[in-house]
Amino acid sequence: MVPPSPEQPGNRTALQILKEQGKLTSDTVAARVGDELVDLHSPVSNPAMVVPVVKSDLDALRVIRHSASHIMADAVQRLFPGTKVTFGPATDKGFFYDFDRPEGQFSESDLERIEAVMKQIIADNIPFRREVISKEEARKLFEGMNETYKVEHIERLEGEITIYRHGDWVDLCAGPHVLSTGCVPAVKLTSVAGAYWRGDERNPMLQRIYGTAFTSDEELQRYLDALQEAKNRDHRKLGRELDLIGFHKLAPASPFFMPRGTQVYNRLIEYLRALYSEYGYLEVISPQIYDNELFRISGHLPEYAENMFAATTVESLEESADRISKRSDFDAPSLQRELEQSLRYGVKPMNCPGHCLMYGMNRRSYRELPMRMADFGRLHRFERSGVTQGLTRVRTFSQDDGHIFCTLDQIQSEIASFLDLVNRVYKDFGFSDVRVMIATRPDERLGSDEAWDRAEEALKQAVKAKGLPFEIAEGEGVFYGPKIEFHINDALGRPWQLGTIQVDFNLPERFDLTYVGEDNQHHRPVMLHRAIFGSVERFLGVLIEHVGGAFPLWLAPEQVVLLTVSEKVNDYAREVLLQLQLQGIRAVSDFSSDKLGAKIRNARAMRYPYLAVIGQKEAEQKGVSLRSRDQNKDLGFTSLNALVDIIRREGVPFSMRNN
RNA sequence: GCCAUCUUAGCUCAGAGGUAGAGCAACGGUUUCGUAAACCGUAGGUCCCGGGUUCAAAUCCCGGAGAUGGCUCCA
Numbered sequence: 001m002v003p004p005s006p007e008q009p010g011n012r013t014a015l016q017i018l019k020e021q022g023k024l025t026s027d028t029v030a031a032r033v034g035d036e037l038v039d040l041h042s043p044v045s046n047p048a049m050v051v052p053v054v055k056s057d058l059d060a061l062r063v064i065r066h067s068a069s070h071i072m073a074d075a076v077q078r079l080f081p082g083t084k085v086t087f088g089p090a091t092d093k094g095f096f097y098d099f100d101r102p103e104g105q106f107s108e109s110d111l112e113r114i115e116a117v118m119k120q121i122i123a124d125n126i127p128f129r130r131e132v133i134s135k136e137e138a139r140k141l142f143e144g145m146n147e148t149y150k151v152e153h154i155e156r157l158e159g160e161i162t163i164y165r166h167g168d169w170v171d172l173c174a175g176p177h178v179l180s181t182g183c184v185p186a187v188k189l190t191s192v193a194g195a196y197w198r199g200d201e202r203n204p205m206l207q208r209i210y211g212t213a214f215t216s217d218e219e220l221q222r223y224l225d226a227l228q229e230a231k232n233r234d235h236r237k238l239g240r241e242l243d244l245i246g247f248h249k250l251a252p253a254s255p256f257f258m259p260r261g262t263q264v265y266n267r268l269i270e271y272l273r274a275l276y277s278e279y280g281y282l283e284v285i286s287p288q289i290y291d292n293e294l295f296r297i298s299g300h301l302p303e304y305a306e307n308m309f310a311a312t313t314v315e316s317l318e319e320s321a322d323r324i325s326k327r328s329d330f331d332a333p334s335l336q337r338e339l340e341q342s343l344r345y346g347v348k349p350m351n352c353p354g355h356c357l358m359y360g361m362n363r364r365s366y367r368e369l370p371m372r373m374a375d376f377g378r379l380h381r382f383e384r385s386g387v388t389q390g391l392t393r394v395r396t397f398s399q400d401d402g403h404i405f406c407t408l409d410q411i412q413s414e415i416a417s418f419l420d421l422v423n424r425v426y427k428d429f430g431f432s433d434v435r436v437m438i439a440t441r442p443d444e445r446l447g448s449d450e451a452w453d454r455a456e457e458a459l460k461q462a463v464k465a466k467g468l469p470f471e472i473a474e475g476e477g478v479f480y481g482p483k484i485e486f487h488i489n490d491a492l493g494r495p496w497q498l499g500t501i502q503v504d505f506n507l508p509e510r511f512d513l514t515y516v517g518e519d520n521q522h523h524r525p526v527m528l529h530r531a532i533f534g535s536v537e538r539f540l541g542v543l544i545e546h547v548g549g550a551f552p553l554w555l556a557p558e559q560v561v562l563l564t565v566s567e568k569v570n571d572y573a574r575e576v577l578l579q580l581q582l583q584g585i586r587a588v589s590d591f592s593s594d595k596l597g598a599k600i601r602n603a604r605a606m607r608y609p610y611l612a613v614i615g616q617k618e619a620e621q622k623g624v625s626l627r628s629r630d631q632n633k634d635l636g637f638t639s640l641n642a643l644v645d646i647i648r649r650e651g652v653p654f655s656m657r658n659n
Numbered sequence: 660g661c662c663a664u665c666u667u668a669g670c671u672c673a674g675a676g677g678u679a680g681a682g683c684a685a686c687g688g689u690u691u692c693g694u695a696a697a698c699c700g701u702a703g704g705u706c707c708c709g710g711g712u713u714c715a716a717a718u719c720c721c722g723g724a725g726a727u728g729g730c731u732c733c734a
Contacts, residue, residue, distance in 0.1 A: 091732055172734045193729035194662020249725045384660050566691040601695040615693055
């Protein structure tokens with residue numbers, strides 16, 4: 001690392017200052033002055049406040065990655081003259097740079113070439129240099145280079161404009177950067193993708209190249225290994241290998257649950273049902289298809305129409321055709337109206353409108369509140385083809401949906417109770433590290449400020465009362481009310497939003513829902529939307545990846561598999577199988593003529609929690625030789641009673657165990 | 660929807676303008692075996708679909724479907 005020494009007059013550089021103060025270490029990447037990140041090679045005005053930013057610092061990684069993106073853009077323009085640069089920031093996992101390349105796209109093999117040139121630029125160890133210029137100079141500079149996107153962006157900038165050079169290459173950039181290109185220790189280009197200029201789909205499509213950079217080759221390798229591990233745990237891969245789920249092109253983005261997957265799915269729902277009876281929910285079943293009038297009342301039409309499946313009948317279509325054929329003067333608008341009329345029904349994308357109808361079917365008393373309605377009804381949403389993904393983004397799914405009708409005063413205690421429930425559930429699935437996010441009123445909203453004040457305060461108070469740390473997402477609430485979101489990290493540290501609870505002032509209003517209060521007057525209830533899993537499909541997908549396909553004993557499709565050493569013990573093994581099944585244990589068997597080693601290998605691939613080996617010895621002593629999946633070792637001879645005890649004890653979620 | 664990539668046996672993948680390959684799985688047989696793969700054999704294909712170019716297309720071109728990675732990070 002040979003630092004350049006800028007010959008600028010006046011202030012000394014952060015590098016010089018740190019060196020004088022004896023704070024400069026070999027892993028210093030940049031510096032911080034107050035809150036501001038600065039280059040090592042640029043002059044700073046107040047030396048007393050300069051602090052080094054070292055490699056282990058998260059900010060250091062961003063600086064390195066941002067510099068890597070410049071190096072990449074340089075390499076791209078060397079290899080593909082005429083390509084224009086746009087934006088190239090560091091991201092959480094690496095960096096990207098968006099290019100406008102007239103000849104078209106970059107291919108995967110281009111990435112290798114670009115990477116090779118990048119490595120050369122890094123080896124050349126070219127110093128980065130920051131310059132402050134006027135808007136006019138900047139405009140002239142980038143116009144001269146025909147960098148039209150940069151020129152466009154300059155017009156949006158105010159105040160000081162900075163550019164960064166390394167060698168001949170220059171970019172409009174806020175910085176900061178590392179000392180020189182040699183200070184990017186490990187870099188790798190990962191993928192190409194299309195991206196719109198400024199992220200707006202009305203703008204031209206640019207070519208985005210993704211890459212990542214780390215402070216060492218070891219760190220980079222660890223990241224690549226983690227990517228590989230994520231690939232191995234991918235629920236689409238495991239879902240097929242373990243015969244849990246399937247997809248077919250005749251039902252795009254709609255999962256099929258194979259028998260084994262259905263077992264897990266149903267067990268998830270049974271588990272919640274058990275909790276619901278404890279937490280005072282009443283389960284309901286509501287229709288799938290409604291007259292569109294419902295969705296007009298709820299506001300889903302026209303707002304949500306593009307995500308809904310329309311439904312109709314032949315009768316309705318024939319009536320429309322009839323009317324059209326009888327009139328010759330149909331113009332476009334009336335045809336449009338006719339079409340809408342013929343599509344009389346809609347498939348529900350949410351349960352709430354139906355639940356509002358159910359609430360309104362009886363006169364409600366304050367004594368009935370809070371009324372907690374749960375529904376595992378199937379929902380259909382039309383997701384655009386590019387956004388669907390495995391189980392995590394599908395077109396048909398069910399939610400562990402629930403709606404609580406209550407008074408404003410009851411919100412806080414309802415939230416408190418829900419927080420208990422959510423935490424208990426996540427703990428049972430081994431999700432630690434739950435983060436709570438409170439989203440407050442957006443600019444465009446429904447309901448009085450007073451109601452918002454009370455609702456937001458109720459959310460905060462309830463969370464505080466539980467002693468839970470939380471973050472506020474200012475203005476991120478939905479238009480109809482504030483909400484709490486629950487985010488978890490899975491076993492690979494990836495974040496997921498699962499549960500939520502949302503206050504809704506809107507729907508009770510639209511459906512004119514009321515209850516009779518103590519005062520014998522009609523009052524408007526508040527509605528809470530809440531879910532713990534979110535979509536059951538998505539939750540299962542996350543869970544599969546979290547446990548790597550190895551479901552806990554209480555969820556596993558099979559709890560134990562019997563493996564015979566030879567045919568000679570098949571009779572005894574059959575008897576054991578029957579005994580276990582009679583005791584309610586989910587037991588299966590492998591009586592094939594494979595050798596024991598192969599049977600164990602196959603059984604492990606299927607992630608059976610327990611393997612029970614049965615040979616001559618076990619048949620004589622009336623037991624099995626038990627092997628645990630999670631410990632991956634032989635636990636020795638186990639009697640049948642002991643086996644049943646083990647499975648019964650472990651076959652229950654943590655929070656429902658007696659001891 | 661848009662950009663890129665992909666689609667060959669149930670699965671994982673190789674191949675390639677001259678007519679289809681492997682491993683695993685399946686099926687049949689031999690073996691009866693003690694803690695992560697016994698052996699032999701059989702069968703399995705509209706090379707995603709439709710059109711075009713060609714003497715010849717699974718391969719090249721066009722269109723479509725489905726899938727995969729992106730389309731939030733802001734000079």
